[in-house]
Amino acid sequence: MNARTFVIIKPDAYAAGQVGNVLTRYESAGMRILAMDLRKIEPEFADRHYSEHVGRDYYPGLRDFMTEGPLVAVVLEGEDAVGRVRALNGATDPAKAAAGTIRADFAESMGRNAVHASDSQASAEAEIDLWFPVL
């Protein structure tokens, strides 16, 4: 069944010039881009997106990272989009990500891990509402 998910191509992948390569992974897997925007976000917006992580010991570093430069916010649509995009991304920690996944190929650490994707259909819809209120 077709579904939507939300992805961020994070500031490390943008700075490394890997936006096109990351998008190609999704498109080659049958995902269609429904919306896309290059943005630089404020710390307060990072807090809203990562509300479940605010207060964790790693969060100040995560907030600094997500606000250090431009990122690309993307809404994708396709068959089982949430699950398929998470599989394409690979494990959160690139050291544990399977060969051929986006994080194995483009991420350097758990903190600077190239991409974010929604972890459930409910979080996808909430994240799409936050980042693209008009969709």
Ligand SMILES: Nc1ncnc2c1ncn2[C@@H]1O[C@@H]2COP(=O)(O)O[C@H]2[C@H]1O
């Ligand atoms: N232990 C950790 N140390 C550093 N960053 C973390 C840790 N756990 C989670 N994160 C980051 O928090 C992010 C939350 O969702 P993401 O999929 O964007 O990717 C995660 C990681 O980048």
